[in-house]
Amino acid sequence: MEIGLNHYLVLSTILFSIGLVGVMRRKNLLMLFFATEILLNSVNIAFAAISHYYGDLTGQMFAFFVIAIAASEVAVGLGLLIVWHKRHGNIDLEYMSTMRG
Amino acid sequence: MLDHILSIIIFFPAVAGILGFLVQKDSVRAYGIAVAGIEFALSLWLWFSFDSSVSGMQFMEQLPLVPAFGINYILGVDGISVFIIILASFFTMIGISSLGETKDIKNMIVTLLFLQMTMAGVFAALDAILFYVFWELSLVPMLYIIGAWGGPLRVYASVKFFLYTFTGSLVMLVGMLFMAYFYYQATGVWSFAILEWYRLILPESFQLWLFAAFFLGFAIKVPMFPFHTWLPYAHGQAPTIGSVILAAILLKMGTYAFIRFSLPLFPDASVFYMFPIAVLAIIMIIYTAMVAYAQKDVKQVVAYSSVSHMGVIILGTFALNVEGISGSIFLMIAHGVVSGALFLLVGVIYDRRHTKLMSEFGGLAHVMPRYATIFGLMMMASVGLPLTINFVGEFLSLLGFYQQSHILTLLAGMAIIVGAIYMLAAYKKMFFGEVTNEANRNLPDVNKRELFALIPLAIITVWLGIYPKPLLEPINNSVKSVVQLMHDKAITDEAKSRIPSLVKGIEITKTSTPEAH
Amino acid sequence: MELYLYLALFSPLVSSLFSALFTATPKKQFTGIVASGLIILAFVSSTILLTHILSGGDVVHVELMTWMATGDLYIPFGFVVDQVSVTMMMVVTLVSSVVHVYSIGYMDHDKGFNRFFSYLSAFVFSMMILVMSDNFAGLFIGWEGVGLCSWLLIGFWYHKESATWAANEAFIMNRIADLGMLIGLFLVYWNTGTLQYEQAFAAMPSLSTDILTWMGIFLFIGAMGKSAQFPLHTWLADAMEGPTPVSALIHAATMVTAGVYLVIRANPLYDLIPNVGLFIASLGAFVAFYAASMALVNRDMKRIIAYSTLSQLGYMFVAAGLGAYWVALFHLMAHAFFKALLFLGAGNVMHAMHDELDPFKMGGLKKPMKATFIMMTLASVALAGIFPFAGFFSKDLILEVSIIEHHYIIYSVLLFTAGLTAFYSFRLVALIFHGEERYKLFGIHPHEAYKFMLVAMSPLLILAIIAGSFKMTYFEMVTALLPATEYHVHSVAMYWIMTIGTQIFVILAIAFAYKKYAMSPVTVPDGTSKMENRLCYKILINQYYIPYIYQEYVVKPYRELSTIFWKEIDMKIVDASVDGIAKIFYSTGENTRTMQSGNLSTMLKWMVAGIVALLSLAVVFGLAVRYSDEIKVILSGLGVQ
DSSP: OOHHHHHHHHHHHHHHHHHHHHHOOOOHHHHHHHHHHHHHHHHHHHHHHHHHHHHHHHHHHHHHHHHHHHHHHHHOOOOHHHHHHHSSOOOOOGGTTTTTO | OOOGHHHHHHHHHHHHHHHHTSTTTHHHHHHHHHHHHHHHHHHHHHHHHTTTOOOSSSEEEEEEEEGGEEEEEEEEEOOOTHHHHHHHHHHHHHHTTTTTTTHHHHHHHHHHHHHHHHHHHHHHHHBBHHHHHHHHTTTTHHHHHHHHHTTTTTHHHHHHHHHHHHHHHHHHHHHHHHHHHHHHHHHHHOBEEEEEEHHHHOOHHHHHHHHHHHHHHHHHHHTTSSSSSSHHHHHHHHHHHHHHHHHIHHHHHHHHHHIIIIIHHHHHHHHHHHHHHHHHHEEEEEHHHHHHHHSSSHHHHHHHHHHHHHHHHHHHHOOOHHHHHHHHHHHHHHHHHHHHHHHHHHHHHHHHHSSSSSSGGHHHHHOOOOHHHHHHHHHHHTTTTTTTTOOOOOHHHHHHHHOOHHHHHHHHHTHHHHHHHHHHHHHHHHHHHHOOOGGOOOOOOOOEEEEHHHHHHHHHHHOOOOOOOHHHHHHHHHHHHHHHHHHHHHHHHHHHHHHHHHTOHHHHHHSSSSSGG | OHHHHHHHHHHHHHHHHHHHOOOSSSHHHHHHHHHHHHHHHHHHHHHHHHHHHHTTTTOEEEEEEEEETTTTEEEEEEEEEEEHHHHHHHHHHHHHHHHHHHHHHHHHOOOOHHHHHHHHHHHHHHHHHHHHBBHHHHHHHHHHHHHHEEEEEEEESTTOOOHHHHHHHHHHHHHHHHHHHHHHHHHHHHHSSSOHHHHHHHHHSSSSSSHHHHHHHHHHHHHHHHHHHHHHHHHHHHHHGGGHHHHHHIIIIIIIGGGHHHHHHHHHHHHHHHHHHHHHHHHHHHOOOOOOHHHOOOOHHHHHHHHHHHHHHHHHHHHTTTTTTHHHHHHHHHHHHHHHHHHHHHHHHOOOOOOOTOGOOOOTTTTHHHHHHHHHHHHHHHHHHTTTTTHHHHHHHHHHHHHHOOOOHHHHHHHHHHHHHHHHHHHHHHHHHOOGGGGGHHHHHOOEEEEEEEEHHHHHHHHHHHHGGHHHHHHHHTTSSOOOOOOSOOOOOOOHHHHHHHHHHHHHHHHHIIIIIIIIIOOOSSOOOOOGGGGHHHHHHTTGGGGHHIIIIIHHHHHHHHHHHOOOOOOOOIIIHHHHHHHHHHHHHHHHHOOOOOHHHHHHHHHHHHHHHHHHHHHHHHHHHTHHHHHHHHHHHHHHO
């Protein structure tokens, strides 16, 4: 069986769903980061696959951008997370509700 | 300088207001009076250089703002607007000079000067966007005056005032945008200039919708029944100066806008909506007069009486003939003078007794004879006694509407009965009888500062009641051209719109022939 | 001549303003003197104008300035002195001169002396505008002006609750009628295009009868208010709360006759609509009887005279309604003289009796107050219409008019009322001046009024006696303007039978009144006597329960309705619905703020929900666009579009 575009897109969708469920269900901030990484990477897969399919490098370029932004985001996010853990002793989302309306 | 007198009248008080922040607290009152006095002198100069035989716009100024969308800074006055501008600057002057002991007097005076800018701007603007900007800006100082110097319910009252009128004006803004869009469709250029809009003849269905959109904005401002309930709260909570300006000038913005926008832009819709609006006006007249009779607080009596009188103004406006519209414009000025004076008078007694409940008074004619005299004069003017300013306007408004409907005029004429009932009852409760309340026994009569504000108003009330010509003549000229415009525009429309053409069955029509269109 | 016109018109205004300068200061004798002097000046000017008109001079017509001009409407301040208005001017200035001088004495001890003269002169000025104006709008100025002055003067003693109440009642009742008047003006303007008398009346014959009828009715409604015709009559009796000179001037001689004046002035209109005229005459006859019946039993001296005024106004309206305008004007004039005299006499009695008004508590006053006694008796004789006094000439003429015009019912009502008039007038005289001196029980020592007050009254006395002899001069003058119908009963025998019969009837009524109240002992009624418990007495003393009905079924419901409008409708429906809309926004915010729990995962869930919603909307719209043709087919199949 030839592995075609559809397979990549299905994989991307599955990964995106996993990430989405993770984003919605996880209470641990670290796990939330992981879930967002999964989301981003699912999109990256889709970008790369479609780019290959059309023979247009723009998609792959976008994938690199996403990776770079994700890396910087994690760098900042993890830093904040460590500070939060030092101050409060946990990284549970339930306790982060200072923005309650 | 005369070329830019309108801009000067509009922006001089604002600039002076900003500079006012630098003035020392002790001298700020003198500064305010001086600025308002200069402003009033400027507006008088406007009047003297105003050519009352010309019916069109005078002192026009034009400056492009957003040329791509036809938004321009256009100013101009005609007989309809010039006197309201003068009245506004007059009341700003009187209001500032009659200010009693007020906390944060500097802020108050600066606010009043800003308010003067917006009021002059509304009545001088000839561009819809410019008009809208001033229209909305005028809410801000008033919001601040009620909210900062008002009574116990001031926050509720000021927020209600602001949101209610603001909602209405948003609908009006949508109407303006549509109007400009139609203009663009018809001519290929954008324009918000009102005089350009006048030349546009809209199909009737568009007119009906646009009229309704404008109506909502104007009707809330007037305020027409059933949109009037913000007014008693605003008056009830506002300090004296706020009530005076609100009743004298700000309410007139709505009725003025009817004449400036609704009538000439949508003549057919005006005819279509004439009877529903007249019925609303009659409800306003009789119903609010009865509500006024039931009030226990004298300021509320005056507040509701304002609504009742505005009903007569609306009725005169929708008489759609020269007599009625001239009468309604005259009554706007008359009501401004009289209700402003009445609110000042209520303020006089409130300053002394810190209550406005009529049951607290009684027999004041014994202790404050001068006060009772001036109050009596203003009451009689409010009741519409001939040879006072109100009568001229009321008489002409009702006379004009009589041509449209006999029965409705008969009902509206009840104004002179119900008006007398609540006013006389209130006067009797406050001034007649023995002095029963010990607190009233040694009240001082009106002092010099108060007389300075009240005497000019009393003089105007009688002077313009006996000799209304200086105002009536320019008003008449401008109104004739408005009615003529409506008549001409309506002719090209359907047969139904013949009604206003019948209205205008006099000499001007003879010169214009229907097939000219 | 124009100078005299201006003098007559404006000297009362000057007088009023002059006195107004001193309203805040204590009593100044000279304000009264100056005011009286200026009013007398107006009187002299009017006399000069009268002689000018009498000697066949031209009508004096001036236009002072424009009042209102807009559209087609043009109203000037125009004044005209013609045969009718000069008659009215004479009546007004003469009676007001007398009343001014009299008031110097009457208001001697009043705190508001200066204020009184200011108001009184202002009234004269308004009345002069009313009668001299050459257009309906000017008439309306005067009309409202006298209403204002009447309000001020009835409520002159404003510390009295009853006085201020009566003042407000008078003003509001008049306002009701004024609305009718205003509508009448509108009708005149829109149908004739002008409010000037001359042009308007000239245009009227070409109008349809319907319009003219409405015009006549609405103008007459205005007249009904000022002249206190049924059902707007209750204010007149209550207006007696004012000082007595005011009652004499305003509520007897001048203002209340303004309605009659209006009908006379509008005679070209009423000539065209005899049906309305008949209605006016019938109402007049009814009021004549109705008011006289109430005067029969009343126990308030001033109210009795007020009802008599009302009754006489009814007579005037009968004459005016039947087209005998000059007769109406003649009776108006004669009535002004003897009624003012009667009131001023009553004022003397009131002063002597320390403001006691119940004639049952007086009696025998003819000894201490001889002059007043003579004056009031003669005035009553004139009122009763005994030959050769003024009332005989004017009132008998009205009776003749009604019989010549073949309105026999009106005639008999009027004849009967003439008897009643004689009875109640002399009941009053008998109770006050004859019989025992009942006032002694109350410890009062009556005294005659100041000499100059009596002198001031004397012109009225003379005129009340001799006014009848001017009949022919007057007729010749005034018929230059009014329809000159002479009223003669056809057969001479019939004339003598009628005249002598009427005289005998009236004299019998007087004799009956004397017998009952002067010859036999009178006691102060205390509610126990048999007569007082009769039904008809109760109806009469309660004024047919009309004031009660107004109070219960008009005033109270109005007040209650007002409160309902305010508390229930304005607050609970109109305002509450506005607040309700605002509350919807508030509560939406209040309810949805829990979404913002601050919990990251909850917010993420909402975010996802939002994305899903948007995506599904996008899908729906995309499908709708793609299949739009099919959808239209389906919808048209369902009958939509």
